[in-house]
Amino acid sequence: MSATDTRRDTGPADTAAPDTVDELPRRRRSHPVVRVLRSSLAGRIAFPIVCLLVWLLAIRIVTSIWPFAVDVLPTPTQVFSFMWDELTGETLAPRNVYETFGISLRRLGIGMAIAMAIGTVIGLGMGLSKRVNAFFNDWVVAILAMPNLAWALFCSLAFGFGDVGPIVTVVLTGIPFVIINVREGVRNAPTDLYDMARAFGVSRADTIRHVLLPSLMPFMFAAARYAFALGWKGLVVAEVFGGEDGAGWTIKFWYDAHRAYGVIGYALLFVVFALLFEKFLFDRLSGYFFRWRPEVNAADVVEQRFDAPGVATATATADSGNGTHATTTGPKPERGAGGDETRRSHDG
Amino acid sequence: MATAVASPPTSAPPRTSEEERVRAARRRDRINAVAWRLAGYAFFLGLWEFASGRLMDERLLPGPVDVLRTFGELWASGKVPGAFADTLTRIGIGFAIAFVVGAAIGILMQNRLLNGFFRDAVTIGVTTPGLIWALITAIIFGNRPWGPLIAIVLTTFALISVNVAEGIKALPKDLIDMAKSFGVGVVRRNRQIVIPHLAPYIFTGVRFGFSIAWKVTVLTEVFSSSSGIGFEMRTASQLFRLPEFLTWILAFYVFALLLEKVVLEVIERRFFAWRDTIKS
The missing domain is CATH 1.10.3720.10 (MetI-like)
Structure with missing residues (x-):
């Protein structure tokens, strides 16, 4: 997943954006700082920060309503110090x-x-x-x-x-x-x-x-x-x-x-x-x-064949040529209609 | 097929005989396949029945006959519909929320910044075992109704957003451009191009999502619920009643498969009936 992800990352992510639906012809070239702030890397970095903030805020709100919730809502510091202890081999559990x-x-x-x-x-x-x-x-x-x-x-x-x-x-x-x-x-x-x-x-x-x-x-x-x-x-x-x-x-x-x-x-x-x-x-x-x-990343090719989202979409995604969704839909590839498709083409 | 085209049209009788032979061979193939399939059923069910009581203790591995009998008893006791209804409402509500959240994230992911923002969320959502969400929500929410719902949402939203995002990415730009240049209105454009294009992706997301959602629901019920299939399973396994346990899980499994493979597929076929005309 990583390889395809990063590869797609470099490509223009907003080519097929819904902007095309809401007629917005071309974004004007903006200031470099603004562009950095809009980039996907910024979003990636922002994600854990936002998660942490939401977490802290949730604790603040919940404990002000139910003071006893402290027990079940650990703070990030508690969790990370626990993880650090685990990783350094110090643990209360029987094995590290x-x-x-x-x-x-x-x-x-x-x-x-x-x-x-x-x-x-x-x-x-x-x-x-x-x-x-x-x-x-x-x-x-x-x-x-x-x-x-x-x-x-x-x-x-x-x-x-x-x-x-x-x-x-x-x-x-x-x-x-x-x-x-x-x-x-x-x-x-x-x-x-x-x-x-x-x-x-x-x-x-x-x-x-x-x-x-x-x-x-x-x-x-x-x-x-x-x-x-x-x-x-x-x-x-x-x-x-x-x-x-x-x-x-x-x-x-x-x-x-x-x-x-x-x-x-x-x-x-x-x-x-x-x-x-x-x-x-x-x-x-x-x-x-x-x-x-x-020339091909064989694993991607194969996986795409197995869990392409559907008969109708299998052909559509073949054009766009990235196996990303194939790998991400990974957990349940069994009835991937792509498999059905290959089966049918084999029988026919 | 090839021989039929190659042979001149005057030689009609041998061709029909050949066609007949092909048809007969195909019929034989089909009968063969059915026979082998039945043999498979007989073999595995027989193995199961044989193993219970001979290879393993009967209390540890109840055979299919036992399971059927237990189902009859459970049905007579009247517990079955209630448990099914509880679990199904949980799946329904949780899955509906997951669908809305997942689709919203899939749409938002078209923006480059938000794509980066949500990408890791989706990866985590896809790779984290449902068990972990079940345990976390169980420890935080106890057996309040929110726990299982949040667990369902967290495990299934990612699949739907992945599919929606892929669908939007593969929108037929040229068709939309053409519609625009011919002055087709926004509503009609979305109605005629965008939605029909997205529908198969959404259906796939729903089918994948549902197949995960029901499993996670049962799993969370095992830890943090006082009703539903998972709860009955936990009770049965704590009392070491394996026939009951197997009956609960197998009954719900058959039911979920029926929903997943038959009902959803029929709806999907209905929905895409127009596609076949294009294909042929």
């Missing part, structure tokens, strides 16, 4: 933040590995055979639409406290994305390249290594990205109900202790953690995996 996130990451990693392994096999089968597809399709959709709360609560009740429940939740939330992505990847495999490989007598192993894998790669990557984002959300819920440690358990710890600053501080740590992973790990990895493909 690094151990906690390490435990959660380990579970997430195990769950994702299982989901990728099973999902790839099923996805390959579904892409290659119509029968296998008919066999699994409805159940994949059903699992996809199930709220992670249901898996989390169920796994915590069925498997008890410990590692198994959260890991099973990660597998169940992540696997439909892997299956759907791999299936689309197989369906979009370049048949002409296979034909050519056969015509030139390329060995089977080489075909798999140089044709099938590279063509599946972007799809697998998109799958991993979604499985990570959604698996993380599922894992946290599962740990709240059925963990003895880990990130979800710790936020529940602060919740049960009725420390609002702890809950909000930990929530901010969650946001930071997710953003770090998205921006650094996945953008780096996608740069590394697709270095052989210089």
